Amino acid sequence: MDPLxxxxxxxxxxxxxxxxxLSLNLEFGFAGLANFGKVAFVLVGAYSYYILSxxxxxxxxxxxxxxxxxxxxxxLVSLPTxxxxxxxxxxxxxSFGEILKLIVKSEGWIAGGVWGTPVSPAIxxxxxxxxxxALVNIGLVYFCLSICLIMAHFLMNSPYGRVIxxxxxxxxxxxxxxxxxxxxxxxxxxxxxxxAGLGGGLYAQYIxxxxxxxxxxxxxxxxxxxxxxxxxxxxxGAILGAGLVTFFDRGANIAKDYLTLPIDPSNLQYIIYxxxxxxxxxxRPQGLxxxxxxxxxxxxxxxxxxxxxxxxxx
Amino acid sequence: xxxxxxxxxxVSKHFGGLYAVNRVNLDINSGGIWGLVGPNGSGKSTLFKTxxxxxxxxxxxxxxxxxxxxxxxxxQIYALGLVNTFQVPRLFHTLSVLDNMxxxxxxxxxxxxxxxxxxxxxWQKQEVELADRAMEILELLExxxxxxxxxxxxxxxxxxxxxxGKGLMASPTLLFLDEPAAGVNPKLxxxxxxxIGDLCRKGLCCFIIEHRLELLFDFAHWVYVMDKGQIxxxxxxxxxxxxxxxxxxxxxx
Numbered sequence: 001m002d003p004l005x006x007x008x009x010x011x012x013x014x015x016x017x018x019x020x021x022l023s024l025n026l027e028f029g030f031a032g033l034a035n036f037g038k039v040a041f042v043l044v045g046a047y048s049y050y051i052l053s054x055x056x057x058x059x060x061x062x063x064x065x066x067x068x069x070x071x072x073x074x075x076l077v078s079l080p081t082x083x084x085x086x087x088x089x090x091x092x093x094x095s096f097g098e099i100l101k102l103i104v105k106s107e108g109w110i111a112g113g114v115w116g117t118p119v120s121p122a123i124x125x126x127x128x129x130x131x132x133x134a135l136v137n138i139g140l141v142y143f144c145l146s147i148c149l150i151m152a153h154f155l156m157n158s159p160y161g162r163v164i165x166x167x168x169x170x171x172x173x174x175x176x177x178x179x180x181x182x183x184x185x186x187x188x189x190x191x192x193x194x195x196a197g198l199g200g201g202l203y204a205q206y207i208x209x210x211x212x213x214x215x216x217x218x219x220x221x222x223x224x225x226x227x228x229x230x231x232x233x234x235x236x237g238a239i240l241g242a243g244l245v246t247f248f249d250r251g252a253n254i255a256k257d258y259l260t261l262p263i264d265p266s267n268l269q270y271i272i273y274x275x276x277x278x279x280x281x282x283x284r285p286q287g288l289x290x291x292x293x294x295x296x297x298x299x300x301x302x303x304x305x306x307x308x309x310x311x312x313x314x
Numbered sequence: 315x316x317x318x319x320x321x322x323x324x325v326s327k328h329f330g331g332l333y334a335v336n337r338v339n340l341d342i343n344s345g346g347i348w349g350l351v352g353p354n355g356s357g358k359s360t361l362f363k364t365x366x367x368x369x370x371x372x373x374x375x376x377x378x379x380x381x382x383x384x385x386x387x388x389x390q391i392y393a394l395g396l397v398n399t400f401q402v403p404r405l406f407h408t409l410s411v412l413d414n415m416x417x418x419x420x421x422x423x424x425x426x427x428x429x430x431x432x433x434x435x436x437w438q439k440q441e442v443e444l445a446d447r448a449m450e451i452l453e454l455l456e457x458x459x460x461x462x463x464x465x466x467x468x469x470x471x472x473x474x475x476x477x478x479g480k481g482l483m484a485s486p487t488l489l490f491l492d493e494p495a496a497g498v499n500p501k502l503x504x505x506x507x508x509x510i511g512d513l514c515r516k517g518l519c520c521f522i523i524e525h526r527l528e529l530l531f532d533f534a535h536w537v538y539v540m541d542k543g544q545i546x547x548x549x550x551x552x553x554x555x556x557x558x559x560x561x562x563x564x565x566x567x
Contacts, residue, residue: 155431159416159424159441162409166417169406176366176400177418177484178392179425187427233408293462294413296424297438298445302412302461 008134010250015141016203018242021226022148022235023195028224029232029291030156031188032168034086037077037093038223040100041193043215044070045200047104050111050119050210059122063144063201070197071190078189082182097217105212116211119204137206144202148195152235155191157295164188165233165294222249225273229280231287240288248272317379319344319488319519320365320396325374325384327357327364334360336543337374342488346514348521349530349551352540353564358523359401361540362490366398367391378488395487399494401523403477407466411457414465414476415448416441418483444483451479454509456502471498478506482513491522495529507533531555539564 020038027033045066052062081092104110111117123136155161164184167174171181204210222245230241252265259265280287293299318341327335334357342348350358363369365376367388376384378394388398406414416422422444424430424437452458455475460468465476474497481489494510495503503526510520511533524530531537531551539547539554541563547554554560 151431154434155427158430158434159422159437160427160430162413162417163425165409166406166413169408170404172368172388173400173404173406174417175388176368176392176398176404177480178389178420179417180389191427291408293410297441298412298416298448299410299462301442301445302449 002131005130005134006250006254008131008138010246012134012137012141012206013250014243014246015138015145016199016206017223017226017246018239019141019145019148019195019199019202020223021230021238021242022145022152023192023199024223024227025230025232025235025238026152026156026195027188027192029227029234029238030161030168031164031185032086033082033185033189033192034090035093035189035192036090036217036220036224037095037097038196038220039215039217040077040093040097041070041074041196042200042203042219043097043100043104044073044193045197046119046204046210046215047111047200048197049201049204050117053120053205059205062205063122063198066201067194067198070200071194074193074196075186075190077193078186082185082189094217094220097215097220101212101215111210114212116209116213119208119210121208122202122205141202141206144198148198149235149239156235159296162294162296222273225277227287229276229288231289231291233291234287234289237287237289244276245273248276318342318377319379320521321377322365323375323377325361325364325371325376327360327369327372333543335364335371338540338543338545340538340545340548342519342521344487344519345517346519346536347511347530347534348519349534349537350521350523350540351525351527351530351537351564356540357543358540359492362398362492362521362523366396366490368398392484395485396490397481397484397486397488398490399477399481399492401492401496403473405465405468405473405476405480408464410462411452411465411468411476412445412448412461415452415479415483416444418480419444419448420483420485448479448483451482454482455479455506471502474498475502475506486518488519488521491520491524493523493525495524495526503529 020042024035024038027035048066048069049062052065077093077096081089105114107113122140163179167179167181167184175181226241226245227238229244231237248269252269255261255265320342322338322340325335325338326333338361352358360369364371367386371384375382378396383391406417422437423440429436449458452461455478457472457475460472468476478491478494481491494506498506507529514520522530534551537549537551537554538545539560546563547557547560
């Protein structure tokens, strides 16, 4: 296979996984919601994309609707679980992912059941090489990623983000200060699910094939490793984590194809993941990139005031 | 007669067989400092938590103005103007002191998802005003030099002050303070009470639990004494001090 296509493919995957890790970072990093069922919302996005594209909806509408349908599913799942303690939420969404997988697996009429089904790509240009195809996908994926990143950045550096972080720190205290934690959490859960659904749609149209076995819990944990390594509570950290983990993942595939090794590198990568997560949690539990302050005008105002006071005093 | 701001009628709260609060009746009228004292374990903090919706009252009714608040959840009670401060400060540890204060700000437009994301202009001015207000309160409590530090790095006394600051930031009608002077040096403790006294003369109403009677009795104009879940004495500080059973249950001989 063309090495350049490998590289471009790698870049596309970083983009898609960055969207997923941004979404988990929103839920876990900022709001403290342990979503161990991320894969469920990726699945909803991917299958919505397939169903919608089959009935002839244009791709941009497909992607928007992927996000929307996933958000609705996320919101509905969140309703009974958000009042539970964090560990129960984790178990409920984890099993929700498995249930969804079993449904699409056994209901063959939805999308080919166990056999899976081909998905048409978002943008098809006739007679171009796979390099150009990959470039087009890079454009599409990174456009979506920048929308997600801008949204996450502005939202988390606003009074809303401050409240979300406060609820993560101490939900009782936040509730006592008039913040309706159930509502805030449902919103964040829906928003995170929307991003995951968008990622799922992009994934389906890029791979051009979906089957239930692509949506195993391992995908959820891969995204978790990205967020934990990169730095929960920092959007750039989430993207860095996505880059690192995808590098190991894709790197293992490339090594498998080009090098003759005594062991299978794709098994080796799980060992690397394990070591990576232990090292990070031991020596840098806040992740590679630390959470930053909430940057709003209040901060500028106060730091400005402080400097003027200090000047006056000196 | 003037309508009381807060009225409790026969309020009880029990944990299993233990009546932490047992058929309590009390009135808080607007303005001034209202004290609540009693030995440890007499149910003072439980009474506060019951009023504020953190515990649900098992019996009895609680009225704020004319409205029954016994069945409301904490954020609805906050919305009415009753603001809690915790005895053991509950701060947002990784957030800065300023952000801790800002979270407590009342009626911030930017607290809603849609406004924060799409209508950023709507709350920028309010954000600056709230920041100024937060600074004023922090200066009052003498922790303004810590404005940028994470709340988790504060010392015990500073945490206490920030907890009070959050309470003041919430523009309360009735502020509940659970031992505001505990763990604070005597000079600052008095200063806190003086500041609260000033605010109360401007219309704030405070309900305070405090073991440092020399402070509380200087500032409070009405005191309830609790023992074993019940209000046993009520009156002005002078009347309470003269009551012999006050010595029996609280001060000792």
